Amino acid sequence: MTPALVRAIAVVTAPFGVDRRQLAQLVQLFGALGERKEVTGALGTDRQALQLTSMGLLIPGALMCLLALGSMPLGEYDLITLGISSMLLLVVLVVEASNSFLNPAEATVLAHQPIAGATYFTAKLTYLLAVVLRLELTVSGPPSLAGLLKPEARWFYPLTHFGSACLAGIFIALMACALFGLLFRVLPASRLRSAALWMQLLVTLSPLLFNVARPVRRALATVPWLPHVDLSFLPIAWFSALGVIGQAPPAIPLR
């Protein structure tokens, strides 16, 4: 999948000064670095682990299809499936993003090589997109198709849902990079591995924390003098709105 993706991206980005050969070279390099756990030691996902994870994600992907049989509106279905798949992806992407974007040696290794900024940035995003696509195919692919069972869904729902899920995946990866970038400033590189472990643990436990917080939120909602909380600032709301575009109102209306 990756060589075809690189070729497609090279064609699209060539007018912007992206060097096709270098793009392929760099994507291959980032793949090798991720596979060999260049930055995060034992936490990195090698090709085999990635394939296994991708296959494993088929199970929640298939289970989410059952939601399409219920009576919930399309907007809600989209939000829930996107939320679950993003959460699952976050655990993997936290490490993958840190491996591909945050190698402290990279500045000195590549800075004097003849690589245009556009080529370098495109290579990073292409690599990340390849990982996201591989994972999204199994976790978001089945719910995208099952969404067609909803009466409001139009023929292109699988495309909008899958596209928004991929964008959410890229967004998650970039946010993970930003967070790691901040951690780099306060922590030595040697402690990055444990930081990544903590982040993974936090993400894994976050649904639980969300459930714990739910009664509190409900209780707060009954207090009349508290202002209504507008959730449209949450990134998941933006991507979910994109998933149902031209078909149904989103579960969280955007303002």
Place this chain on the structure above:
Amino acid sequence: MPPSDAAIHVEDLCFSYGATDVLHGLTFSIGRGEVTGLLGPNGAGKSTTIKILTGILEARSGCVEVDGLRLPGQSVELKRRIGYVPEAADLYESLSAQEFLELCGRLHDLDDRTLAARIEALLTSFDLIDQRLAALGSYSKGMRQKVLISAALLHNPAIVFLDEPLTGLDVESAVLVKSLLAALATQGRTIVYSSHVFDVVERICTRVLIIDKGRLVADGSPDALKTQAHETSLEAVFRDLTDAESAEPRVAQILQGLAPR
């Protein structure tokens, strides 16, 4: 206007890291085929100057032209033409020397056959051929330095910048690098060599630039500088020009501090 035979031309170059001014109006030209030593105490601005000349850093103001290319605008094109050995031996730890050199060669558009031949020749010369498939993370500092020097020469550049290239090298490899630089110089390549090792600079370089506190304080051949300063060694000239203290009083101070009370 830069002189027509100048490989490098710098005019009124200023640079600062945040609020700290590092270079204050450096001006010099280096002719094609010249081997120029860049000397200066720690923090004088040598590495910064080299990083600007190689297109890694952008000058705050001033004019920089290398091999007829204006910086920073043409920095990608420039990086195709130059070789650079950085001061820090940072490498991808999980790649092997073979893989790293292949990466560098391909980024410079070398064809596979030429690349393979050059990698083999360089790794053999630097005595790394048997360890070429080992991860760079397992290399010693000297071995890493050899890989960096190989990477800088792989595409046969016309201008080579070396920032403390002998750091960590064993005697044999240091001799090899010095001879290599001398041979490259006879081939008419332009070499800019930043170092603290005076005898190497004195032996290899046809010209010396001494930078102190971001300003050019001397420019000339090693012999001319010695004659001008009425000194017998480049080190003495350097001490005179940079207000570097003689080591003896400091040694005495250290020994005094260590003496039993």
